[in-house]
Amino acid sequence: MNYKIGIDVGGTFTDFLLTSDQGESEIYKVLSTPDDPSVGLMNGLTEMATARNIPLLDFIKNVSAIVHGTTVTTNAVLTRKGAKTGLLTTKGLRDALEMRRGIREEQYNNRYKNVEPLVPRYLRYPIVERLDYEGKVITPLDETDVEQAVALFQNEGIEAVAICFMNSFAFSSHEEKAAKIIREKLPDAYLTLSATFLPSIRFYDRISTTVLNSYVGPILRSYLTNLIQKLDRIGFEGILLIMQSNGGVISPQVAMDNAAVTLLSGPAAGPVAGIEYTAIQGYHDCITVDMGGTSFDAALIKDKTPLVTTEGEINRLRLALPMLGIVTIGAGGGSIGWVDEGGLLRMGPQSAGSKPGPVCYNLGGELPTCTDADLILGYLDQDYFAGGKIPLKYELAEKAIKEKIAQPLGLDLVEAAAGMYRVINVNMAAGVREVSVKRGHDPREFPLVAAGGAGPVHACMIAHELEIPLIIIPKESSIFCAAGMLMSDLKHNFVQTYTTRLDDLDVPKFQKIFREMKTEATKLLLSENIPKHSIQHIFSLDMRYVKQYHEVNVVITAADLENVDVHHMAEIFHPEHNRLFGYSLQEEGTPIELINLRLLSVGETAKPHFKQEAYDRVDPSAALKKTRQAYLPMSNIFAEVPVYDGHKLRYGNKIEGPALIEQINTTTFITPEYNVLCDKFGSYTMYLKTRADEIETRLLSQDEGPDSLRT
Template sequence: MRTKYRLGIDAGGTFTDFVLADSSGQVRIFKALSTPSDPTQAIRNGLALIQEETGITPQEIVSNSDLCINGTTVGLNALITHNGARTGLIATSGHEDSIEIRLGHKEDGYRYDPDYPPATMLVPRYLRRGVSERVLSNGKVYTPLDEEQVREACRHFIREKVESVAISFVWSVLHPEHELRAAEIVREMMPEVHLTVGAQLYPQVREYTRTSTAIVNAYLAPILQRYVSAVDAYFQSLGAKNPVRYFQSNGGLARGQVVTDQSVYAINSGPASAPQAALNVAEPWGETNLITVDMGGTSFDITLTKDGQANVSKNIDFLRYRIGIPMIQVETLGAGGGSIGWIDEMGLLQMGPQSAGSEPGPACYSQGGENPTTTDANLTLGYLNGDGLVGGRLPLDVSKAREAIKTKLADPLGISVEKAAYGMFTIVNNNMVNGIRRVSVERGYDPRDFVLIGAGGATGAHITALAREIGIRKVLISKLASGLCAYGQIISDVKYNYMAPAPVRLEGAEAAAKLDALFNGLEARGVADLEADDFTRDRISVRRSLDMRYVGQVHECTVEVDPFEITEASLEQLKAAFHARHKELYTYDEPASAVEVVNVESTICGHVQKPAQMRIAAGSGSDKALKGTRPMVFDASGATTRTNVYEGAKLGAGDVLHGPAVIEEVTTTLVIEPGWTADLHESGVYVVTYDPAHDNRVSQDAKQLVEA
């Protein structure tokens, strides 16, 4: 770090997390309630909290920071609530409804469900305008652009008070001139409107995906611009010497202007930093196969890292909208601390996906919430301290938690409050385990080959139960777990993706020259952009990927390769990489079949200096941290067990404790179930391992089965 501080801010649905690192290696975490109606207010509140606890003013922090980084859910929330900008679409005549036709089928999982409702269109039919123009698949112009029809579309949009316009024409990636000319006309007639040009935002083959991506970008752009402008202005008022960086869905940082122009990259901004943080947590043990779970107040996010590389997805349906740009693959469930327990029409207990959020929040928050939530269940089970969360700043009322569970669940089901609470705990855990299976088992990975990394303020109460259920024996939880995504942001690099269509068969010198020129052109742009951002060449790295398929296949797969000069001879390297990837994904390959490329992409990273790793002092025995005991419930009987409670701040490196136990950190609570052992490492990470021989809930036969 070149300056005194680095600040990371991760805005979630319930809490906004703040991580402050200084040049000495000290890292501190703070939490403030999120303010969905005005996201910037949570930033002000959090900086005020930091000043209250440390005496360091916001001005001192910001003016002495080399990087202030913001991960935001503003774009995600706008997409979830359909509260984006009034958007218009200019498309090739006859293709105005491609976003509604959706390739002729519903999303996977609902393809044959006649009752599944259609997605809400971000651009309603009356705001979609077709114009005469046509480019063929070889890039030749078949029908010239009718400029008057573009002007008529603009006049219509002006009458309808459209804020943002997306332009997407068929085969524009091979001949972008029609889109660029239409964009000139829109800027001339609607100078205040936000404009997204499909061939510039997502220059890849596949018209439906490109159009949908452009629409999502246009829909979010005004929202993100207002947010970025407000945040940038606030930090400038505090004396910021460097621009605020924003976290992107591709796992890297970007300037505010980039996020405004490419707002679609900000959709999954917060959880996309989890893989980077997890690798940092696991580094002392050399672990690179990681499943990271982040349970906050509203949602549960899961990411998988294999051999040190996070899963990256393209061309996915996200919240029912097709998005083409690369995004860190995040499985998100409606399973958080605020998930509401309810009884379905069959009389069965269910959890979520509805959430009490932060307003009004769980019943125990005493803010008007009346529905029983996961947090109410954890408090009733004894896992949470009734004195409150976030170091007592958020008091909890156990009587209100019990009353909500009793009234809404226990009495209707005819069971005790404790049994109902443990049922809530078990069901929400099963929901989360199913999500873990989707990112692992359903993609060919055995979760038992991975280490489980805990993140998020609510995860600690569930982490050993999740690991036990999924069969994982090793869990790593940092003292920074409740703000791990914010921590991931401050150790991440600037990252940009540059794309180009490349419909070419991997045969001959001409194909090799074309691919080599495309990659070199993309990378020259990327390097120039980063050098303009004060990155020297030695701090810039390049990764390449190609979307490839066998000739005749409908869909392609993405193959990552290191940069090298592409010659006719080296085409064999690309073919070999594709065959291997195809076999990995689909269990077979066809070495005798011809291979073609559809798109190419270069990922350019500007590497930032990392803050020093956190170190904690050696401990003097866990007994020194013992605060007392609480009755807790660890099985479906509802019976309580008197359990030791430890103060995390008094535990040091080398301290070991055995479950059942609870460790109370300032911003999270870690439940160590029977059979588990926690060993605090000098990096501030709890290494939690399972030994069935010490689990008093497991029968002898079951223990032998598990050991076998």
Template sequence: MISEHEAVPARPWRIGVDVGGTFTDMVMVDAGGRLAIFKVPSVPANPGEGVLNAVARAAEHFGMAVADLLEGCRLFVHGSTVATNTVLEGKGARVGLLTTEGFRDSLEIRRGIRENPWDHRTPYPPVLVPRRLRRPVRGRLDPQGTQVAALETADVADACRLFAEDGVESVAIGFFNSYIDPRHEHEAAEAVAAHWDGGWVSASADIAPTIGEYERTSTVVMNAYVAPRVVGYLRELNRRLRGMGLPVTLLMSQSNGGVVSVDQISERPVNLVLSGPAAGVGAMNLVANALGDDNLISMEIGGTSCDVALMSGGQVATTDALEIAGYHLAIPSVEIHTVGAGGGTIAGVDGAGMLFAGPKGAGARPGPACYGFGGEEPTVTDAQLVLGRLKPGAYAGGSVTLDGDLAREAIRTRIAEPLGLSVEDAAAGVIRLVEQHLLHAVERISVQRGFDPRRFTLVPAGGAGPLHGPTVAARLGARRVYVPRQAGAFCAMGLLQSDVRQDYVQVFMRTLDADVAGDAEAGFRALEARAAETLKAEGFEGETARFRRSLDLRYQGQQWDVRVDLPEGDAFDPADARALFEREYERQFGHIQPGGTIRMTALRIAGIGVLPPLEPARAEAATAAPRPRETRPVWFEDGWHDTAVYEGADLQPGHAVDGPAIVGEQTMTAIARPGDRIEVDAAGNFLIHLREGGGRT
């Protein structure tokens, strides 16, 4: 960690900035691998201001001009919530949709099922395109791509006149069977350009060329919905940074865990809906290298939410079935499960007299009551402060100050008195309830997907994650917890360890047998050629360009696919593909169909532009035993304990302390329960060994 008294860092350096719901995190790594972390409050009304404020804070810290700081940067990566918030807040563009005649209502019919069969009352989210702006167009391709009826461009022209009259800002095109042949969609896009003055046109075959009429249409509509808001924001931020001295273009984190330039993402901004959380994949790679263990579960808890991801054998699973705010998207994404449980999660008592926590959060402003920004609702952070786990005073790198009296007052009036409890017992109830939510979130991505969490190391991250990590891990049956020293800027760290990535897919409906090998190999090579062309335009070729193959498979007669990753560098072998499928199928479902017919449904290529790996500087080994800065009463599950409190800077590789203990770092606070043991590893991070039988107290 670069201290306030050190000299200007060694050029060149990398910068990663992740915008969260409460804080904007910036990580800067210089040529010597030294790290500096900066936190500033997010600016929800204009997230780009949070980015620039973080840059200004860093420049001030080093006594540099902003222009000098940016000029020395050779990699600037940004994780943004702009696309996500545009959807959640319903502030996207006014969209017009061109659809095949007879399919005008498929967007509103959705899948025609209730995903929760016991919930008949919760309404679906509003359809993003009202019916009058969903315009049918004559013309038809059959499932083999053969033209049954030519496209009627006159219908497109009529729709464009309506779009102009109705103030449409963005046009989406989603035609039946376009995944097999995009010619009608491209012809319609040309007609839109000729008859409509707007600048935003999205074709489903370019955005999500997959089977599934509803999913493909929903995805292209979402792309059209967010494009004018997101692309404008990114281009303006890139322009401002370049104008202030940044010599390289801004890179953006995508939902697939990779990064891409602003110019590339401008064509598919829907791929940014998980931009921030997906950056955690890069951070998990750093942890795996430092720990020597590539079976990890990350639990990143910020101010608003908790994002959980699982790495097995060094790989984080990806999916193209994503849901955000009730809208289904067919885009490549790392598998992340998100729940509304963060430091700013609001707790209270409902009308039935029951304690609740979440999903609503206090946000950056007013934030938790203890911030002193006018918030009156008690939050998880307020409860942590009442229970002694957090200390009054400067917090999150000095960006806010915690006021214990305000925290107690909020919990007293909103929880303790209505329930007839003491303030401390009320705060303890909030923590217990939130940790139960966290436990379910981790089980959702592990146990429910066929993984035994006892084989994994839990990696709690974010500013709030390490406060909950040991309890959640113990209840899972895990034996250890690994807390990165920079856990409070986990995703921002991950941005600097993420490669450039572009995903390509081709529908391929064939039986998996020996006869298909040649056609499948040709399909893979065609996708690789497209990926190579895109990577070359980004400056990656030769050794810096890699290609990962995967395949979607299912047993004959089944509806859902199982995706398998194929060995890199090998020609396609149907026998190997069958073996991989059966192994994954048995892991997920506990059985296989010996000799069963397997259907291929899609070929996939991930084009990877390999960036130089991040190599943080190693911390110096300990030369003397650590001493706590203070001892104070802290609540744990079994009651109150006098707890040793250490400054993170005082703990170095080789140190070990027994719980109960608290470690305060610049961007996070870690705890060890009574009976746990914290060791500082060679990378300077905190490995917590959990006590035997510590799942319940």
């Protein structure tokens, strides 16, 4: 049997989805190993082999592909433990990393402190050279300055070098000359040139992104080299792919050369999975939420396309690479509850992580977390958590919540736990508003795809806070991002700045730039074993009204590229600007300015297929395990609720809330306001009882489902 494995390394758990060519899938979870994430990865592979009663060396021979999302680079930036980096930049601009855009992030905070640059000032070496905006040489490169910088870097034990000169996107010669000297004198240093890594305008964005790439490059290179060696030792001969922030995957070598593209790689797989799980039910739009042990990620998908941004940040540092527009907040099962100076209950962003973990794990944790509150409220079974592999200690959770939350606030145990549950739900609902309401979308019009190990416990209350009537909980919800990785295509983004008024467009130059990017992209994808017929190129333009600051990205077709029509480009720009910013200057005749040409090249990969189940029945009693007391948040009371075995539920089973559905890796809490239908793909569709007729009819219209479900 042939297998593919998706692997998502999180802050608390490392998730695995194992799929076979027969359409079968299995979920595995192991505790993450922050000191060396590859240890947790190998532990998971060993667990898969053990489950089949075969040696790891025999199991790995049947694995054709591993798709891996890593937090190695993210953690390096968050903890400031990246490589010691030196920067070469144009004389007079060495302080750009601190000056940023000259905009104060918190305008009314008198105690505001600027973010500390990743490269200290004495390692930012000014180089005499200057180009104008067209790339014409004003001041030639002083190679003596570069050699002096090399001497400094050698004395300081520099591991990585970033080169970013003013206007080098228009002419790369100066950066290339400096790079040649660096390679000769510092051959082992990781090197990033802004002219090839991000050839676009906006100097701060470019220099910050270039520095980030060099800062995390040696860390990722060391990790992937170590991982590849471990996989080689056990005989892995399949394909290893690395998840990147734009929702696509790349080869390990490309990842090592462009390390910054992995800075938000883990969460990026969530929207990819959300598209697939909602599409099989006939939806084109959705909001995905993924609540793990440490963080909560929210993303909006419209017309099967997730929002992409080039104005991202990580730890307040600008990252101007294309990435999915995901909002991440510190809200997970391990989020710590605490009382602030004003006597208000807070949840997170601090997390107990995997070490020491929630108090109820009995691994040494002393601070109460979201998981501890869920246990007190009856949502978790202390003997069945993680299938019984992690027995939970109720009395430890009780003691921690009483001492740290209940007593300081003058509450009893249940009131304190319920307060923790409410606060973290409100925090997560606010995260969903960031990706929907603030971007002009009504969340009530989108199905909510709830995932993550902790997500289904909180899904109903997040949806209730936002008045969302429909929730989809995928079969593989607990390892949502790992599933998304197996559904991802290879993707490469290219950008080239070309500034001109649209009515002055130099058509041959315009076509030449796109043609060169397309040739480079095709060559790269072919080197990654993507056949030519599986390659797709998506062309787009960054445009804005003259004298305005923010650009709007619009997609053009290959036909538009062959037969360039500037009037047609303007026609697709105006309504998109109106949608994003609420106005258009078309009637005023305001000229349009072209800024960047962008190319997204996609190499289609083979996807796991969804195995459909045969219809069973409406009655879910065959899956009933027992009943237990659980807290009903809208009524503020405990009630006896049925508990169902999620692994025994079948297509057609209908569960009326309140109820609990337990699986080895997650628990779903259904409040009294919702019902659940099990669909033919093994997922749960949860919907408001007041919308039952409408939603059940729609669900059944996707196939020829039994009429008995409508009763």
